Amino acid sequence: MIPYMFPTWQTELANALTDPRELLTLLDLDDRLFPALKDVTTEFPFRVTRSYAARMRKGDPDDPLLRQVLPTELESLETPGFGGDPVGDLPSSMRPGVLYKYAGRVLLIATGACAIHCRYCFRRDFPYTDQQLTRSREDSALEAITQDSSIHEVILSGGDPLALGNERLAGLIRAIAAIPHVQRLRLHSRLPVVLPERIDSPLLDLLGHSRLRIIMVIHANHGNELDASVGTALALLARQGVTTLNQAVLLRGINDDATALIELSEKLFACGVLPYYLHLLDRARGTAHFEVPKTRALELMEALRRQLPGYLLPRLVREQPGAPYKLPVT
Ligand SMILES: *Cc1c(COP(=O)(O)O)cnc(C)c1O
Numbered sequence: 001m002i003p004y005m006f007p008t009w010q011t012e013l014a015n016a017l018t019d020p021r022e023l024l025t026l027l028d029l030d031d032r033l034f035p036a037l038k039d040v041t042t043e044f045p046f047r048v049t050r051s052y053a054a055r056m057r058k059g060d061p062d063d064p065l066l067r068q069v070l071p072t073e074l075e076s077l078e079t080p081g082f083g084g085d086p087v088g089d090l091p092s093s094m095r096p097g098v099l100y101k102y103a104g105r106v107l108l109i110a111t112g113a114c115a116i117h118c119r120y121c122f123r124r125d126f127p128y129t130d131q132q133l134t135r136s137r138e139d140s141a142l143e144a145i146t147q148d149s150s151i152h153e154v155i156l157s158g159g160d161p162l163a164l165g166n167e168r169l170a171g172l173i174r175a176i177a178a179i180p181h182v183q184r185l186r187l188h189s190r191l192p193v194v195l196p197e198r199i200d201s202p203l204l205d206l207l208g209h210s211r212l213r214i215i216m217v218i219h220a221n222h223g224n225e226l227d228a229s230v231g232t233a234l235a236l237l238a239r240q241g242v243t244t245l246n247q248a249v250l251l252r253g254i255n256d257d258a259t260a261l262i263e264l265s266e267k268l269f270a271c272g273v274l275p276y277y278l279h280l281l282d283r284a285r286g287t288a289h290f291e292v293p294k295t296r297a298l299e300l301m302e303a304l305r306r307q308l309p310g311y312l313l314p315r316l317v318r319e320q321p322g323a324p325y326k327l328p329v330t
């Protein structure tokens with residue numbers, strides 16, 4: 001009998017690091033350098049892919065990629081204004097798994113799974129059990145979209161929609177494409193960055209042959225996240241006619257300096273990706289230590305404007321519950 005072989009991305013996903021001490025050992029870092037290292041095994045466990053970890057600098061406790069994933073005791077602090085649903089997702093839930101916040105665009109919580117757990121994540125407390133689009137909830141979600149002809153764009157988000165297998169995605173995308181008034185399909189995914197092997201040929205085939213115009217919004221916060229393997233994945237997407245954009249979060253100690261943000265924009269463009277949003281931190285519980293003040297954010301944008309062509313400037317935005325769009329920060 002021929003043994004069943006998982007595609008390599010699934011093996012990589014299954015082999016993700018789940019023990020922060022193992023990561024520190026790989027990076028030649030003594031865990032005594034991190035007295036505030038937090039043992040998180042339940043609510044929002046530590047998780048990072050090995051390929052992403054391989055882009056961290058060895059021996060550097062302040063590495064900007066390491067800082068995005070390493071849990072610390074600061075996450076236990078309760079800070080006023082930082083809560084469980086920082087962007088008002090839940091009041092915009094139309095049906096389980098369907099968020100309808102902005103005109104013409106619905107967002108589907110395709111899955112709660114991610115390949116990497118970013119400690120600043122705005123959905124770290126999201127009630128995925130009630131709110132993810134399980135297979136049994138798909139029909140009801142698609143029916144809601146079918147009934148509203150003002151919806152022209154469907155966004156697959158999560159969690160990470162590319163954590164789903166190609167078969168499930170193909171079924172979902174086919175069903176969305178069958179709704180005549182939907183013109184665009186957007187995927188919000190960090191996998192092209194943290195698990196570039198995910199951009200495999202069946203996926204490329206699927207995206208390249210859809211009637212829908214496809215947009216991939218990736219998520220990288222620092223230029224060091226973009227290595228040659230990410231470049232290859234992004235080039236393959238572009239070859240299928242997929243429009244690729246990036247959203248980043250402004251994070252204290254990670255990318256809150258002009259040099260890092262300029263390099264990020266330039267490296268993204270070298271990979272064929274345009275910067276889209278630079279988000280002020282969404283105030284999720286346990287993330288206050290990542291926040292960059294608005295005045296500093298505006299200073300950074302001014303520095304970027306002085307150095308970069310207009311098309312490489314991300315839009316600085318803040319998401320406010322109840323607002324009709326992501327608010328420009330001025
Ligand atoms: C961010 C978001 C969108 C997309 O907003 P754009 O400004 O079009 O990128 C859509 N729906 C929800 C619920 C969102 O959070």
Ligand code: SF4
Pocket residue numbers: 113114115116117118120121122123124158159160190219
């Ligand atoms: S990949 Fe996105 S959804 Fe997943 S943990 Fe990171 S920020 Fe949150």
